[in-house]
Every structure is written in structure tokens, then in C-alpha cells.
Amino acid sequence: MSRNTHRLLIPFLLAFRTAHAHNHSVLTQEEATAPIDTILWIHIFLQAAVWGILFPIGMVFGMSRSRWHVPLQITGIALTFGGYLLGHTHGGREFLPSPHGAFASILLVPILAQLALGVYLKLHIHEQTLRPLAVRAHGVVGKSYPVLGWTQMMFGMIVFRGYCRGEELGQCLAHYIMGGGFIAYGVILAIMLLVGEMWIRRSGRSPDWWDSWVILLWGIVNTFTEHRGSVWSVKDMQHTILGVLWWCGGVLGVYLSRNNQRTVIPSIIIILTGYAMSDHAQGLKLSTKVHAVFGYTLMLAGVTRLLEVCFVAPSYAPADGVEDDRSDHTLADGTDATHKGRTFRHLPPFLLVASGLLFMSATDEELQYVHEGGMDHVTYILIMFSIAFLLYTHIVFLITLYSTSGRNAPNDGSASRPPMKMDASGAIELTAAGTRQPPSGAWYSRVRTEEPVHVIGNDEEDEGGY
Structure with a gap:
């Protein structure tokens, strides 16, 4: 890899290393009751806005074939990755391992699949063979965004309050x-x-x-x-x-x-x-x-x-x-x-x-x-x-x-x-x-x-x- 490639990977490597550090199986009283820092608050409100408002609007624009669909979804994807990094680099309160953290990584799969399918469709190739299947897959993944976002926000709320254990x-x-x-x-x-x-x-x-x-x-x-x-x-x-x-x-x-x-x-x-x-x-x-x-x-x-x-x-x-x-x-x-x-x-x-x-x-x-x-x-x-x-x-x-x-x-x-x-x-x-x-x-x-x-x-x- 080139030096520039290593530089691009550094933020992601730091995020995953920090995520591993945050993955405590047992929390001390101080870790569990520490105040919520600014970075975590930004993560919460940013991801709620993206998955609760921005992505559903982008989904609707996709269904109506609006020219605003692509720029809105690209903006949402960029903000999602930013929020993902913030969620793994915050200080203050710590949390036990939870479905919210695991599902955050799983969500990267439909996001990257949607992005790849969108780029493929813009190339206008394989019109009579693969393209129809890609169009259908693109639609199915896009329509799943509100459900995925709602599920992840519910997981986040449960983790934030420390509910639903045992x-x-x-x-x-x-x-x-x-x-x-x-x-x-x-x-x-x-x-x-x-x-x-x-x-x-x-x-x-x-x-x-x-x-x-x-x-x-x-x-x-x-x-x-x-x-x-x-x-x-x-x-x-x-x-x-x-x-x-x-x-x-x-x-x-x-x-x-x-x-x-x-x-x-x-x-x-x-x-x-x-x-x-x-x-x-x-x-x-x-x-x-x-x-x-x-x-x-x-x-x-x-x-x-x-x-x-x-x-x-x-x-x-x-x-x-x-x-x-x-x-x-x-x-x-x-x-x-x-x-x-x-x-x-x-x-x-x-x-x-x-x-x-x-x-x-x-x-x-x-x-x-x-x-x-x-x-x-x-x-x-x-x-x-x-x-x-x-x-x-x-x-x-x-x-x-x-x-x-x-x-x-x-x-x-x-x-x-x-x-x-x-x-x-x-x-x-x-x-x-x-x-x-x-x-x-x-x-x-x-x-x-x-x-x-x-x-x-x-x-x-x-x-x-x-």
C-alpha cells in the first residue's frame, strides 16, 4: 500500500481499535454513570436525523425518480460514516456489548451495497442481462432503509437507558x-x-x-x-x-x-x-x-x-x-x-x-x-x-x-x-x-x-x- 492509502485508513483503524476498547463485558460504577460527552450527543442526533429523516426522504425521491435522490443519499451515506466514527471515539460513559453496536457494523453492508448498485446503474451497461436484476435489488435495499433505521434507533435507545437485559x-x-x-x-x-x-x-x-x-x-x-x-x-x-x-x-x-x-x-x-x-x-x-x-x-x-x-x-x-x-x-x-x-x-x-x-x-x-x-x-x-x-x-x-x-x-x-x-x-x-x-x-x-x-x-x- 502507498503512504496515502495508509493515511486514509488511519481514521477507520482508530475507530475499530477504540470500539474494541469500548467493548467491556463488565462496567465499573464510574464508567456506567459517567456523563454523556458532546461527541456522543452529536452521534445520537446526527444518526437520528440521517436515518429518521434524510434517508426516508431520499427513499421517497428514489421512488418518484427525483433528481435530488442521488445527492441526498450520498450526503446521508457520508454523514452515516461520520456518525459511525463519532460513536466509536467518544469519551465519558461506557456501555456493555449490545445489539446496537453489532447492528451498526451490519448496516455497513446494505449501505455499501446500495452505493455500489447506484454506481453500477449510472454506468448503463448490461442493459438486457444484469441491469434489470440490479435495478430490482437497488429498490429492495432502498426500501429497507426506514425499517433498518428504525430498528437501529430502538437498539440505541435501549442501550442508552441500559434496558432489556437479563x-x-x-x-x-x-x-x-x-x-x-x-x-x-x-x-x-x-x-x-x-x-x-x-x-x-x-x-x-x-x-x-x-x-x-x-x-x-x-x-x-x-x-x-x-x-x-x-x-x-x-x-x-x-x-x-x-x-x-x-x-x-x-x-x-x-x-x-x-x-x-x-x-x-x-x-x-x-x-x-x-x-x-x-x-x-x-x-x-x-x-x-x-x-x-x-x-x-x-x-x-x-x-x-x-x-x-x-x-x-x-x-x-x-x-x-x-x-x-x-x-x-x-x-x-x-x-x-x-x-x-x-x-x-x-x-x-x-x-x-x-x-x-x-x-x-x-x-x-x-x-x-x-x-x-x-x-x-x-x-x-x-x-x-x-x-x-x-x-x-x-x-x-x-x-x-x-x-x-x-x-x-x-x-x-x-x-x-x-x-x-x-x-x-x-x-x-x-x-x-x-x-x-x-x-x-x-x-x-x-x-x-x-x-x-x-x-x-x-x-x-x-x-x-x-
Whole structure:
């Protein structure tokens, strides 16, 4: 190697050596309680901004084929490596080995793969052989960034507080996995309501068919993973029977929605789960109150979803420009969609996001810390709902950004955007403004009725994504 190459490698070698030095299996009281230094604070806020804001926006720009996608992702990658170095060179408080540190190294794999794929796609070679596979791989890796970033931020928060070790690991996993599942459910529901109508039609399945399968499979897993040891506690019995409830209800939901029919079974399962959580036995009064509000919020999410299925969402509407439209029962031909109906459809996804955050914040260690700090349950719950408002704002912003950026943006300088259509291969194409009106009575209609339809499709044949 040349002298210049050695100079370039020095920062990385120092980082890995420092990381090894920080990898203590046992911490002294002084190391565990040392103050957080400035470098570590910069690492925390920098990585949260990159993975929570910058990369998701870059992902959306990739989906909409925006020219800002490449510079934004390159900036994010550069800041990620900078944050990685800061996280391994800080002073002050030390931490035990954790999934956060291990996952930080694992994240380098998709980052470098994404970078390599992006450079390869810009070369425009192997057009008929390897390039289509590279386009698809580039898209899959890019779409995984929000999930990877969310997981790493959760690991970081757990390590920062020193939670989820020893006997506390099981209940931590239950809260974070289930709470994250509710948030993911809310995100997917919001996407379907705002930009997913055409995908639902092309799938030939109602939204409730997909819901029921997820509930069925998750219930099977939950049935056999919630009880550990030989003694059955009250919590073990409640969690296990919830798993049985989910797969039994999931079977009925799949059957009732088999012909693309809407069904309220997923809504009823959510309501029953919320009821169980609202009266879940807890050791602290604070924990009991937080779990109760989580249960009520989940019940309300189920009720609003039920009302949306029965009274707000119509059942059929013809769609121009959609090949193989087999959705005979999902969408509606009515023209009576009102502003109230469109606004109402934001309630189920928002309440699912809020309930997920409440459940993730209801671990025994977290609530014990809040209790010892003298905070009451009302203040704590209001803090979680405040975070839920911000998170749902971010979710809707990203969905709206997809509809207004790149090839979905206005091409004539006016406030209106050209509608979009799908070709036979599933690609999204723009049509001239005014050539097609949105289907009347669309079940997912947005709050702003003047906006044309934007849909999600299989558009990997274009080179610009991610």
C-alpha cells in the first residue's frame, strides 16, 4: 500500500481499535454513570436525523425518480460514516456489548451495497442481462432503509437507558416487537388510503384479506412463544390466549374475504386485543394506567376501522387505465364521498401509530424510571401522544412528497399535477393533464379533492430508483 492509502485508513483503524476498547463485558460504577460527552450527543442526533429523516426522504425521491435522490443519499451515506466514527471515539460513559453496536457494523453492508448498485446503474451497461436484476435489488435495499433505521434507533435507545437485559429481555421484546407491529400496520394503512388504491385493485384482494393473513400468522407465532418455564403466570395465559384469538379470527377473516369481500373481522380482533390490554394486570399503578390508555386507543382504532369498512369505504368503482382490474368488491361506484369521510379515514392509521408508541413505552423498566422520577401517568401519556402526532405527520409528509416530487411533480409550473396511469407491465406513467379524471367514489380519497390520483406500481424498469 502507498503512504496515502495508509493515511486514509488511519481514521477507520482508530475507530475499530477504540470500539474494541469500548467493548467491556463488565462496567465499573464510574464508567456506567459517567456523563454523556458532546461527541456522543452529536452521534445520537446526527444518526437520528440521517436515518429518521434524510434517508426516508431520499427513499421517497428514489421512488418518484427525483433528481435530488442521488445527492441526498450520498450526503446521508457520508454523514452515516461520520456518525459511525463519532460513536466509536467518544469519551465519558461506557456501555456493555449490545445489539446496537453489532447492528451498526451490519448496516455497513446494505449501505455499501446500495452505493455500489447506484454506481453500477449510472454506468448503463448490461442493459438486457444484469441491469434489470440490479435495478430490482437497488429498490429492495432502498426500501429497507426506514425499517433498518428504525430498528437501529430502538437498539440505541435501549442501550442508552441500559434496558432489556437479563430477565427483562422477554417483556422488552414483546413490547417493542408488538408496538412496532402496530406502527407498521398504521403506516401501511396510511399508504393504502393515500396512494395505494390501484395496487389494491391489481392485487385482486381486499385490504382485509391481507390483514387477516398477517393476524393469522402472527397469532400462530404468539401462541407458542409467550409462555416460558413450567409455571403459567396470569400474563402468560393472557398473551397465549391472545395468540389463539388472533389465529382463530384470522382464519375466519381469510375465509370471509376470499372473494375480495370486505370484512370486519380484523377490526373486531383489534378491539378485543385492546380490551385485553386495557385490563392487563400490572405491578405499578402507573403501568396499569398506561396499559389501560393503550388498550382504549387500540380499541378506538378497531372501532374506527370497523366504521370505515362498513359506512365510509364504498364497495366498487371502475378504474380507467388499470389492467386486470379484478377488484369486484373492494372499491365503490358511489359519488357521495364527502370531506368528512375522507378525513375520517386518517383515524385508524393514526390511532394505530399512537397505540404502538404507547405499548413500546410501557416496558417495566421504562415505567419504573418514570415512576421514580415523579411523573404522573397523564403527563407521560400526553408526551407519547405528542410524539405520535409528530410521527404521523412525518409519515403523511413522506407519502405526500412521493405524490408531488420527481416525475409526479407539476411539469408546467402550475399548481396541478398530471394524472398517472399504469401500463401492462405495472409501470407508473404520466399522462397529459386533463386526460383522465380520478375514479369517482374512490375508497381511499384524499382530503384535498383537487389532487389527481397517484399510485404505486412495479416501476423497477426505470433506472433512477434508489
